[in-house]
Amino acid sequence: MAKTHKPSTPIEPASSGEGRGAPPAASYRAERAAERRAAIVDAAMDEFIARGFTATRLDDIAKRAGVAKGTIYLHFKDKESMFEELIRTAIVPLVGRLTGPPPPGRSVRDAIEGFALTFIAEVANTRRADIVRLIISEGPRFPAIADFYYREVISRGLNGMRALIELAIARGEIRQPELARYPQILVAPAIVAVIWKSLFERHSPLDAIAMFRVHLDLIFGERSKS
Amino acid sequence: MAKTHKPSTPIEPASSGEGRGAPPAASYRAERAAERRAAIVDAAMDEFIARGFTATRLDDIAKRAGVAKGTIYLHFKDKESMFEELIRTAIVPLVGRLTGPPPPGRSVRDAIEGFALTFIAEVANTRRADIVRLIISEGPRFPAIADFYYREVISRGLNGMRALIELAIARGEIRQPELARYPQILVAPAIVAVIWKSLFERHSPLDAIAMFRVHLDLIFGERSKS
Amino acid sequence: MAKTHKPSTPIEPASSGEGRGAPPAASYRAERAAERRAAIVDAAMDEFIARGFTATRLDDIAKRAGVAKGTIYLHFKDKESMFEELIRTAIVPLVGRLTGPPPPGRSVRDAIEGFALTFIAEVANTRRADIVRLIISEGPRFPAIADFYYREVISRGLNGMRALIELAIARGEIRQPELARYPQILVAPAIVAVIWKSLFERHSPLDAIAMFRVHLDLIFGERSKS
Amino acid sequence: MAKTHKPSTPIEPASSGEGRGAPPAASYRAERAAERRAAIVDAAMDEFIARGFTATRLDDIAKRAGVAKGTIYLHFKDKESMFEELIRTAIVPLVGRLTGPPPPGRSVRDAIEGFALTFIAEVANTRRADIVRLIISEGPRFPAIADFYYREVISRGLNGMRALIELAIARGEIRQPELARYPQILVAPAIVAVIWKSLFERHSPLDAIAMFRVHLDLIFGERSKS
DNA sequence: TATGAATGAGTGTTCATTCAT
DNA sequence: TATGAATGAACACTCATTCAT
Numbered sequence: 001m002a003k004t005h006k007p008s009t010p011i012e013p014a015s016s017g018e019g020r021g022a023p024p025a026a027s028y029r030a031e032r033a034a035e036r037r038a039a040i041v042d043a044a045m046d047e048f049i050a051r052g053f054t055a056t057r058l059d060d061i062a063k064r065a066g067v068a069k070g071t072i073y074l075h076f077k078d079k080e081s082m083f084e085e086l087i088r089t090a091i092v093p094l095v096g097r098l099t100g101p102p103p104p105g106r107s108v109r110d111a112i113e114g115f116a117l118t119f120i121a122e123v124a125n126t127r128r129a130d131i132v133r134l135i136i137s138e139g140p141r142f143p144a145i146a147d148f149y150y151r152e153v154i155s156r157g158l159n160g161m162r163a164l165i166e167l168a169i170a171r172g173e174i175r176q177p178e179l180a181r182y183p184q185i186l187v188a189p190a191i192v193a194v195i196w197k198s199l200f201e202r203h204s205p206l207d208a209i210a211m212f213r214v215h216l217d218l219i220f221g222e223r224s225k226s
Numbered sequence: 227m228a229k230t231h232k233p234s235t236p237i238e239p240a241s242s243g244e245g246r247g248a249p250p251a252a253s254y255r256a257e258r259a260a261e262r263r264a265a266i267v268d269a270a271m272d273e274f275i276a277r278g279f280t281a282t283r284l285d286d287i288a289k290r291a292g293v294a295k296g297t298i299y300l301h302f303k304d305k306e307s308m309f310e311e312l313i314r315t316a317i318v319p320l321v322g323r324l325t326g327p328p329p330p331g332r333s334v335r336d337a338i339e340g341f342a343l344t345f346i347a348e349v350a351n352t353r354r355a356d357i358v359r360l361i362i363s364e365g366p367r368f369p370a371i372a373d374f375y376y377r378e379v380i381s382r383g384l385n386g387m388r389a390l391i392e393l394a395i396a397r398g399e400i401r402q403p404e405l406a407r408y409p410q411i412l413v414a415p416a417i418v419a420v421i422w423k424s425l426f427e428r429h430s431p432l433d434a435i436a437m438f439r440v441h442l443d444l445i446f447g448e449r450s451k452s
Numbered sequence: 453m454a455k456t457h458k459p460s461t462p463i464e465p466a467s468s469g470e471g472r473g474a475p476p477a478a479s480y481r482a483e484r485a486a487e488r489r490a491a492i493v494d495a496a497m498d499e500f501i502a503r504g505f506t507a508t509r510l511d512d513i514a515k516r517a518g519v520a521k522g523t524i525y526l527h528f529k530d531k532e533s534m535f536e537e538l539i540r541t542a543i544v545p546l547v548g549r550l551t552g553p554p555p556p557g558r559s560v561r562d563a564i565e566g567f568a569l570t571f572i573a574e575v576a577n578t579r580r581a582d583i584v585r586l587i588i589s590e591g592p593r594f595p596a597i598a599d600f601y602y603r604e605v606i607s608r609g610l611n612g613m614r615a616l617i618e619l620a621i622a623r624g625e626i627r628q629p630e631l632a633r634y635p636q637i638l639v640a641p642a643i644v645a646v647i648w649k650s651l652f653e654r655h656s657p658l659d660a661i662a663m664f665r666v667h668l669d670l671i672f673g674e675r676s677k678s
Numbered sequence: 679m680a681k682t683h684k685p686s687t688p689i690e691p692a693s694s695g696e697g698r699g700a701p702p703a704a705s706y707r708a709e710r711a712a713e714r715r716a717a718i719v720d721a722a723m724d725e726f727i728a729r730g731f732t733a734t735r736l737d738d739i740a741k742r743a744g745v746a747k748g749t750i751y752l753h754f755k756d757k758e759s760m761f762e763e764l765i766r767t768a769i770v771p772l773v774g775r776l777t778g779p780p781p782p783g784r785s786v787r788d789a790i791e792g793f794a795l796t797f798i799a800e801v802a803n804t805r806r807a808d809i810v811r812l813i814i815s816e817g818p819r820f821p822a823i824a825d826f827y828y829r830e831v832i833s834r835g836l837n838g839m840r841a842l843i844e845l846a847i848a849r850g851e852i853r854q855p856e857l858a859r860y861p862q863i864l865v866a867p868a869i870v871a872v873i874w875k876s877l878f879e880r881h882s883p884l885d886a887i888a889m890f891r892v893h894l895d896l897i898f899g900e901r902s903k904s
Numbered sequence: 905t906a907t908g909a910a911t912g913a914g915t916g917t918t919c920a921t922t923c924a925t
Numbered sequence: 926t927a928t929g930a931a932t933g934a935a936c937a938c939t940c941a942t943t944c945a946t
Contacts (some may be wrong), residue, residue, distance in 0.1 A: 029926075038926090051367065054280040058920065068928040070922080079920065084413035130366075137363030139425045140356075141277065150429045176444055182437040184422070185444070191421070196410070197366045203376045211408040216404055218411070218444045253946070259909075284937065294911045296939080305937070481905080488906090503819065506733040510941065520907040522943080531941065582818075589815030592808075593729065593878045596718055602881045634889040636874070637896070640866035643873070648862070651817045655828045663860040670854055670863070670896045707925070709929075736916065746932045748918080757916065 016207050037075045039065040044113050049130040053083050053138050083138070091113055091153055108168035109220045112161075112186070113213070119190055120208045128193045136195075158183045173220055189215045245327045263301050265291040270312055275356040278311050279364050309364075313371050316357050318378055334394035336385075338412070339439070345416055346434045355420045363419075384409045399446055415441045489527050491517040496538055502580040505535050535590070538648050539597050542583050543605055560620035561672045564613075564638070565665070571642055572660045581646045588647075610635045625672055641667045680794055690879040714755045717743040722764055731761050731816050744782070761816070764850055765823050768809050786846035787898045790839075791891070797868055798886045807872045814873075836861045867893045 043064035047056045058079060062069040076082035106114075123129055139146040161183035168174040179185060193208035200206075269291035273282040284305060288295040302308035332340075349355055365372040387409035394400040405411060417435035426432075495516035501506045510531060514521040528534035558566075576579055591598040613635035620626040631637060645660035652658075719903035725734045736757060738831040740747040754760035784792075801807055839861035846852040857863060871886035878884075 033926080038283070052278060052280060052363065054278060055367070057918085062929095069920090070928055071926085073921075074926070133362060133366075136276065136359060136421055136425065140359075141281070146425050148447065150426050154426060155430075176440065178440045178443065182415075182440050183436060184418050184432070185415050187440050188418040188441075189408075189411050191418050192410050192414040195362055199362065199372050200376050202378060203281070203373070204381075206410070212412060214402065214404045214408050215411050215414075217404065222402065251944095255909075259927095262910090283935085295937090296912065297910055299938070300909065485905080504728060504730060504732060504815065507819070509939085514908095521941090522907055523905085525905070525942075585814060585818075588811060588873055588877065589730065593733070594813075598877050599881070602878050606878060607688040607882075612856075628892065628900065630892045630895065634892050635865075636870050636884070637867050637889060637893050640870040640893075641863050642863050643870050647814055647869070651814065651824050652828050652832060655825070655832075658862070663863060666856045666860050667852065667863050667866075669856065674854065705925090707930075714931090728911095735914085747916090748933065749931055751917070752930065 036067055036071060040067060040072055040075055041089070043084060044082060045090060045127075045131070048083060048086065052134070053079075053141070075102065080142075084142060084144055084148075087131070087135060087142075088148055088152075089139075090128070091135075091149065106142055108164055108171065108173050109216060110165060113216060116190060116212050116216075117209060120193065120212065124190065124193045124197055124208045129197050131199045132191075132194050157187070161186050168220070175221075176219070179219065186219070216220070260291055262291070262297065266293060266298055267302055267312060267315070270308060271316065271353070271357070274309060274312065275353065275360055277366070278360070280307075293394065294446075306368075310368060310371055310374075312355070313361060313368075314374060314378075316354070317361075317375065334390055334397065334399050335442060338390060339442060342416060342438045343435060346419065346438065350423055350434045351417045355423045358417075358420050359424045383413070387412050394446070401446070401447075405445065413444070472556070483625060488517070488519055488523060492524055492527055493538060493541070496534060497542060497579075497583070500535060500538065501579065501586055504586070505531075505593070516529075518593075536594060536596055536600075539590075539594075540589060540600055540604075543582070543601065560616055560623065560625050561668060564616060565668060568642060568664050568668075569661060572645065572664065573668075576642065576645045576649055576660045581649050584643075584646050585650045609639070613638050620672070628671070631671065638671070684811060687859065714743070714745055714749065717768070718745060718750055718753055719764060722760060723768065723809070726764065727805065727812055730812070731757075731819070758820075762823055762826075763822060765809070765813060765816075765820075766826060766830075769813075769827065786842055786851050787840070787894060790842060791894060794868060794890045794894075795887060798871065798890065802868065802875055802886045807875045808829070810869075810872050811876045835865070839864050846898070853899075854897070855886045857897065864897070 008162045040061065044056075046064060047061050052057075056079075058069055058072055062072055065072075073081070073225050076085065122131065135145065135149055138151070162180055165174060165180045165183060165186065169177050169180060190208070193206060193211065196206045197208075232294065232428065253310050266287065270282075273287050276282075282305075284295055284298055288298055290299075292411065297307070302311065349386045351357065361371065361375055365375070388406055391400060391406045391409060395406060415438050416434070419432060422432045423434070492513065496508075496513045498516065499513050502508075505624045508531075510521055510524055514524055517524075524534070528537065575584065585603055587597065591601070614632055617626060617635060617638065621629050621632060641664050642660070645658060645663065648658045649660070684830070722734075722739045722891065724742060725739050728734075734757075736747055736750055740750055743750075750760070754763065785857065801810065813823065813827055817827070841856055843852060843858045843861060843864065847858065848856050868886070869889050871884060875883045
């Protein structure tokens, strides 16, 4: 009954007409609404992750969020659009952090390793891993989600990776020019780690970071020191 | 909507059995029962793949299989055991082919490449890719499936891979001894290819075989010719 | 699985055209049919008693009788007529014994006591008690059964009782002439005993015979000795 | 078909309850809920009486009660607990009236006759007779019902009767001390009357009250006048 | 005659969605 | 805005009955 985890995503209220700078006194209602919405989003995420789209009951979401069932319909048109909106808002915040900053003065390997560590720490080892699994699960039934995800995350991410790889090739860090054609190879172990966590962690724990380092050694050549 | 693929698994009738004094030659009844069962299995696989476990309706399976709803219950106890049995019988036949034969005189790379080509041809580019996705999707809700799959497929497969890697290290084909600790790296691109096919093939087709060859180049060093 | 109780009623084969004196050699089939029918009747009785008409499954009857489900339909038109026929054949044999013989030289009390002891021994303390309960249960839904039972058992039985009561009044054994108008009073404790056995025997066992003797004492006056 | 009787039991809403700050006066919602629940209880009683537990369809109950099928599940967990709860609430109110008040200054016979008249008027000649028949019918399949009924009704009722009988013996109204051991005899004709009404009233009407008076004459001796 | 696989209408139960309060 | 009782379509599963063997 008790909710112990924090909302996975910062949510902005979408219902009221008041902007950010509305008088704080009058916006009490809007704040409450935003809180409720956040609670619903958070509860829904948990339930969808645990049961998948179809098997999730709005009743359970409402109970977990501490609101009445009807309240959900004040924030979302129906179960399906709630799900789609959830997936969107859950993933977008990640993209900026992962593809955003280009490499400073460090080696490309360090940059990629930094991204990978961030990804593994913030995705593979958190509830977000299950969101990725959820996208894999429900994607085919929600073309809109697959489309959105491909457009906003996959293609951007791969382009970012490709740019890094090309830079590394130019710098001589990577000697496999073909790799630029398949940036998926670069992230494949991270994807596998995410799936592994969801399915087999209890059968045999996996040290995603160590695995990824070995993978980088394959690509960049073994590290001299460290 | 059209069913064009062949039944994914050869199924033997499990329930009927011929009457006491029946001629040992396959009786007409037993044959018919086996046919019906195969039709149900095939139809169920299609539906489960298309909709996931919960959203699949037995009515649709029956309609697609061309039998009455009640007939399903002559072959399976309930929806859940049907699903579990399907997953099992769909995957097991693969394992033998993929882990079975140890490398003859060829190089380890050739052996692995052979396996990978088989895997990609028979899984990534067929309906079985969706079965893998189904396992990823429903695994967490069907611990029995995750258990079975880990025991029968994953651990065996990884052990096979590890043995090959160690052989390659001994022979000097691979220079990264750490790779033996993470055989997952070896197969990661194949997994990613499977997922890609299910979700993004229509956004951007992926040449799984070419990708895997680049991956092998990373591991074994670039091929001189070919 | 094993059937240990004996068939509750002697059943005559009703299907073949052969009379009783048919050549014993040629009647093997008829005998087998009669056996099967008896097994079905017996199994059906058990199941109907245990579950009532609607909740009884023909599958269970067939299994218990050791025949195939279809075989039942060779002997009975459908579930409903099977039930009605069962009730009829189960009750009729009793009527003769209970109302049949008029009192010889003994006192009326002894005659009634003899009947009552027979009834209690052969009904209240056997499976037949449950048949009575079954009639009470299903009677309203099977008017044909209530009609039949009233005609063949109740009215005859009450008339027999009434005759006995009037005889006892004429002889001075009973001093309550009104009793002849309500022969039900005479048998009421036996009915109550039957119901009690079915419902409350495990809560508090009831000595039906002793109770009935006390009841007879009320009617005939206390017995001088015993 | 027409529903003319009043709901058999005053029911209080068990599930809804008024919101936190709701006025303590019975809210409109709570009233409506109680009404609906009463309608369901009433309709269910009718259907169960007419068809027995298994043959009764929730669809019919809902239709008769004028509610949707799902509404039933707002008040009862499932068909079985609905049935058990119905039986309980249908019987309990009777017990108080029947066993409650000990005899004032009147003769024991008058007290018992008073009880019997009440019982016959309120049970044998009303729908409650069918409830008794229902208990007889379904008791063996619902041990919880038989247990409850034995505990709350039978054992209390018999104890009450026994106390009355012993009082009558002490006062010299009854000369059969053995009767105290079988209070069932006292009520047997009432039970028989109840069953008779359900099964054979249309074949031959029974004047339960007159019959019971004759029975009392047997026990207490014939009444001087009347 | 006997079988039991196959059928499909029927039933209990669930749950997304609505709407009076 | 928030509620949660009410709805009713939908679905898993059952079982009396049929019929090809």
